[in-house]
Amino acid sequence: MHASFRLSRRQVTLLVFLITVCVTPFTYDSVLLLYLDRQAWLGLVPALAVGLLGCAVAGTLAARFPGRSIVEYVPEILGPVAGRAFLLLLGLVLLAGAPGNLHIFARVVRFSELPRTPPFWIAALIVPIVGYACYGGPEVIARASEVLAPFVLLGLAVIYFAPIVGTVVPARLAPTHPFPWASYWLPAVSSSLGTVRGFLALLVLGGSADEPERLRGPAMIATACAWVLLALSVALPVAVLGAGFSAELRYPILGVTGTISFRWLPFQRITAITILVWQMLMYTVLAFYLWSGVLVLCAALGIRNWRPWLLVGAAVAVYLGGVPLSPPTSRDVVDLWNFAVLAMGVVLPASLLLLGGERRRSAV
């Protein structure tokens, strides 16, 4: 058995939420601002639609194959050869999530806290910790995430709602063009369509959850809630700093948190809280991508014991996470990965759903 794990419905939903809410504020806000100016937050609307669709597909697959993970039911639907090919591609997409996210996060940490430390060393510090969680499997990742969740939510509340008191100018968010604003969305599609990607957790873990038939709704709600926070992360810099100034910043959300100071806290700025919150989020997200990527790749290659291969996955993540890329190249890589996520996380699973239903009907 490749995947003998059992998660609760609540744990899977939490992972969907945390994976969705994680990286966008440090990657897409500046991109969206570049394309869409003050209406950047509208650019995330198509991403929400895709995210909800992904949840619906993954949730339906989980309900259709209860008690089994994706590595077990895909070969049943597609046959051994096509099934393995599918798992190979999906594994690569999932594994790529670890260095991709690490690459972004290491630069954020370097920018805000450790300016003299190379990103490679930052990646090398966090990956062993994450790898230790992966060694325990998804239950350990989920348990640790459950403990972290209240602190993450509290931190997000401070980051997103503290600026609202006093410094926000809502008028700055009003679209300059009239409804239906479709002209804004098209340029943003390539950059934002794959940003709401919590459905990947549902796709990999859904079948192994308790009551998988009741997962779809909570996962969609979690996605929608996370999307609100994403939209806030894009809208806040505009509302606080103005669209023009925000677009010039490398990390607009850090620009916003840099303006907030609580005199009663021992920290002068809440930038530190922002980084700590994202480090907690990154722990869950990296652990999920590393574990799921290694698991699915091992299943595709017929390797039964995936644990030793975590070392290889972790080494790849540290190496690629530390590779220096220019911002445009980095953006192209992220765009490419986004499309891969869409293809492997939504389009092909939807085909699986249709194919699985068709086979079931013909069997009947």
Next chain:
Amino acid sequence: MQDQITAVRRACDRAQAYITQLEGQLPQDGEPAALYAARARLGSDDIEITHVDVPAGSPVWVAYVRTAVNRARLYDEVLRPLQELARSSVADPAARLPLTTSVDSTAQAAQELAEGRVLLVAAGRTVAVDLEDFPHREVTEPSTEQAILGSKQGFTEDLESNVGAIRSRLRDPSLRVEIFTVGARSHTQVALVYLGDVVNPDLLALTRKGIAGIETDFIRTAQDVTATLYGRTLTTVPLAEHTERVDRAAGGIAAGRLCLLVNGTPFSVLVPMTFAETITDSETALPGLVNVTFVRLVRLIGEFLAIATPGLYVAVLTADTQLLPTPLALAVAASRAGVPYPVLTETLGMLVIIDVFSEATAQAPGGIGNALSIVGTLIIGQMVVQAHLASSLMMIVVAVSALGSFLTLKFPFSYTLRIWKYPITLLAGVGGLFGWLGGLLLLLTHLALLKSAGVPYLSPAGPYRARSLRSSMLTQLPHPLQTRRPGKWNQRQLDRAGPKP
């Protein structure tokens, strides 16, 4: 005297011949050879062999270990009745004694003597009478778990009185006591105490199997048993809860946990154990839910401070100085003026010194321990600051950390806190706040990975169980108001008013 010794030696030799000849079968010819055989097997000088003459037949021979038997009871309950029976010409007086066990082999005879029983040989039969009286301590107040408003009854080294103490608090017909003998030489008795209709049957089966599989010659404390059953040798985290308090043990059993009592160990072991047990206990007698919640939160914060404060100090002063408000940054700089080495070295050095003092204070006898703590806190601390070996702020940080580590209710867990602050501080020195949180995440991962007898260590926070978290970790209703047991231990029956067998 010399003649007696020679006679005894001859008898021993004769007994050894019997042993060899009969291959372990006890000689039953009415002579004391059986007793000498047992004594030869034990080879101890504190074994007494005597006899009571019976006019109607052969004498009744009596053997016992002088240091293990209550001699007043021996006279009252065995020797005097035997003499009276002998005067009334009863053929087999030993058969008239109550509560005797038949002894069939030399090995059994030796074992019975070693366990403090009195052997009687009469009319071709050997029987054992339980008059064991090993020295044991009276019930005293628990020394490591003191409760201001709780019970003062603690366990002692005597297994039977410990089981009795639990029975006195749980007079339930479904209370089960299973006794095992462990240790090839120590023959230590281990009691499993649980509620038969509540405890998780998988846990029970695992424990029974584990105890049956213990292969050792000597059991010194309960820790030897639990380490074999539930321990993971590479973790610093205690996976079984040791408690000196009878009310705590009885409460744990009532909640559906399994209690292990080991003869010679003055505390019980409750399994499973979760992190919540390190902050929950003796405040249950406090009035009002708010008080209980407050006390538990203070303990939780204390544990966090113990483990995180030194690392946070290092992180903020090495990599993230810009985070501090300017007045605080100036105060810190003034405090560190003259300290000749980096913050990380200063912190690690002080942490080692404070741990040395903690251990010295814990190991030293009462009066000296108090003197040591005064020397450590007042004199050495002040001297260190005056000599510019550490800043005054550093002293506050290590003091907070040390105090926090003693807020945990489970003494072994304080070692977890004390040990883990080192890697966290080290990571903070390497990576600032990023490294500090990395260290905390490493500890969290380690705790998330652990299971105590199949139950996740972070339960009920992870996996999240809302009802258990409310009722057994953050606060606690008085027992009459608790209609359900906290479900985190996978018990068979959660309803406290559930059906009885």
